[in-house]
Amino acid sequence: MKWLDSMRSTAAVQALREALDAGGDIIVTGGSGSSLTATIAALASDARPLLYVVAHLDEADEAIDELESWGIDAAKLPALEVLPGETTPALDLLSERLSLLRRLYDDQVPAVVVAPIAALMQATPAKERLDELVRTIRIGSTLDVKAFAGWLVDVGYTRVENIESAGEFAVRGG
Known part of the structure; x- marks a missing residue:
């Protein structure tokens, strides 16, 4: 300009x-x-x-x-x-x-x-800690759901059947 x-x-x-x-x-x-x-x-x-x-x-x-x-x-x-x-x-x-x-x-x-x-x-x-805490998921990429759910638990998320608050996750489908 x-x-x-x-x-x-x-x-x-x-x-x-x-x-x-x-x-x-x-x-x-x-x-x-x-x-x-x-x-x-x-x-x-x-x-x-x-x-x-x-x-x-x-x-x-x-x-x-x-x-x-x-x-x-x-x-x-x-x-x-x-x-x-x-x-x-x-x-x-x-x-x-x-x-x-x-x-x-x-x-x-x-x-x-x-x-x-x-x-x-x-x-x-x-x-090094950021590498442990962050995962990037891209459209069209393949995701190992079991490994990803394990990582979520490792970094402090709680696996639940129905999400009710921040910090929780649920797995649906196959």
Whole structure:
């Protein structure tokens, strides 16, 4: 985009780029709304990944939408939140977090990782542990149901006849 190229050539963005090239960490403050995200987009053209820290999950969602609309490869590291009345984190957030960790561990690093402060304060599993905890099932692939059910039990799921809560699974059919 032309305006993004124009922004990349501004003195302020060039100064930030020079600080990054010098190997230092930089902190950008003073902007508001989309201006900070636009600055991140202007800096994201290089091979090095950037970590964009925001205050809350909704800000991370907005930043991801904006970065992707500008053609920037961006991914969110969500904080694991437990909703009122629940005992476990929302599974969609857990899935998104583990998917990003898998990408990072497999050297498929996005240009920008957007993370709320709370997400950075939460522990993440080591690569070896993540390999034990995550299985990818693809459409059209063959699955050994007995082995998969055993793995689910090993990682903490409970096999039941009828699923009533998170953390349970049931096997149906042949």
